[in-house]
Amino acid sequence: MRRQLSAGVISGLGVSAAFLTTISIVRPGFNTDMSELLVTPSKLIPFITESVIPFLFALIIIAVGYWTWIEQRPESAMVRLAGWCATGCLIIGGFEFLSAYSQFLSNTLNRTEWEVIQQLSSAVARGGVIGIAFGLFDIERGRAxxxxxxxxxxxxxxxxxxxxxxxxxxxxxxxxxxHIELIRAEYDLDGNHLAHIEFAHDRMSEIIEDSLTLARGGSEVAEKEPVELESVASRAWQTVGGGDGLEVAEMTVSADPERLQRILENLFRNSFDHAGGDSQPSLEDPVEAEAQLPDGSGQTTENVDVNVSVGPLSGEETGFYVEDDGPGIPPEDRDEVFEAGVSGAEMGSGLGLAIVRRVAEAHGWSVSVTEGSEGGARFEFHTDPE
Structure with a gap:
């Protein structure tokens, strides 16, 4: 019911403005030849501004009234729109009426009654359109x-x-x-089978942690501070069990240290996962899986031989890169490597690079992948994308 009432109020205001504008055009004494208007700018411009444009505004108001009737929006929004339209008509039309009335009282009114009606209808039409504009803005702001x-x-x-x-x-x-540890301690079983089970459990733990990080969107970035990239990269390299293959140039980055370390850890793991080729551990290779299982310190006892370099971008670009000497990423796959679930490694969860992008975006950075100087993968972080 309120929707129909709102549509009626808006349409009624539009019809009234259109009617008054039409009456003022065809009023008695308006005998100007239309062909004369077209060749007389001094008459054509006032005719357009005082008659044609108000009539178009009135049609717009009528159209909005019909839209209010058929649009599947909350009734409260349509009521607000009708209120805005009526308020605009009242304010703009009211000012025009008070102006004409004050001139009438002071005997300074030099317009005919038809001219007054014409200007009142023009004011009502303008006010209605202005009110509708504010009303639509109010509705969209509320919806947003x-x-x-x-x-x-x-x-x-x-x-x-x-x-x-x-x-x-x-x-x-x-x-x-x-229980795996208890079984290993109490029973003389084949270590390969236990390595197989333990490796599977570790992979599940990694996937759980990555899934949780991805679900949180990487948005948990604390206040950024100047961070020495070399120290953060070294900690990340030790965490993933890297050997002597890390080279880091000196530079300072404004970042959340913990989240930056997570970015580097994921990139380093990605290098290990893809640089090993056929030597990658898998559940079908429990002996090698056992060699790759974490030790008591949380680091792997053996890693794929890969060299990784970290340093500032060259030229006028602001940011840093992470580059390895592995097999690289084919050009046709580079656009989708940051999508969740996409992985080129047999045992990859497909979440590591997705987390890298989320955390980078949370810092206000952009990240892209290209080919490194030795054919490996090169991830470039632009810390000032503008």
Missing amino acids: QRRGEELERQVERLEEFASVVSHDLRSPLTVAKG
Whole structure:
């Protein structure tokens, strides 16, 4: 009911403005030849501004009234739109009426009653269009606000779901890994089979952690501070169990140190995963899997031989790069490597590079991949994309 009433108010204002404008054009005494208007700018311009444009405004108001009737928006929004339209008509038309009335009282009114009607109808039409413009802005702003609030609630629910699932999955994995140690200590079993099981559990733990990070969107970036890239890269390299193949140039980056280290860890792991070729460990190769399992310090005891360099971008570009000497990424695959679930490694989860992009974007950076100087993968981070 309120929708129909709102549509009636808006359409009624438009019809009234159109009617008054039409009456003022065909009023008695308006006998100007139309052909004369076309060749007389002094008469044509006032005719357009005082008659044609107000009539078009009135048609716009009528059209908005019909749109209000058929548009599937909340009734409250349509009521606000009608209120804005009526307010615009009242304010602009009211000023014009008070101006004419004050001139009438002071005997300075030098316009005929038809000219007054014409200017009142023009003012009402202008006011209606202005009111509609403000009303549509108000409706869209409210919808954007509601959409943002709903998105925040969805993100909160997603993070809660990811945390619960992550906790529920970690608990049985921890129990299972504990029993593996008990079995290894109490029974004389083939170590290859236990290595196979333990490697699978470690992979599941990594996937859980990556999934949780990806679900949070990489948005948890603390206040950025000047960070020595060399020290962060060294910590990340040690965390993933790198050997002597890291080379880092001296430079300072404004970043969240922990999140920057996560970026570098994922890139280093990506280099290890893809640089080994056929030597990559898999569940079908439990002996090699056992050699690659984390030791007590959380680092791997053996890694694929790969060299990685980290340093500033050349030229006028602001940022840094991470480059390895592995097989690289084919040009046709570079556009999608940052998508979740895309992985070129047999045992890859496809989440590592997706996390890299999310964390980089949370810093306000852009990241791209190209070919390195030795044919490997080169990831370039532009810390000032502008």
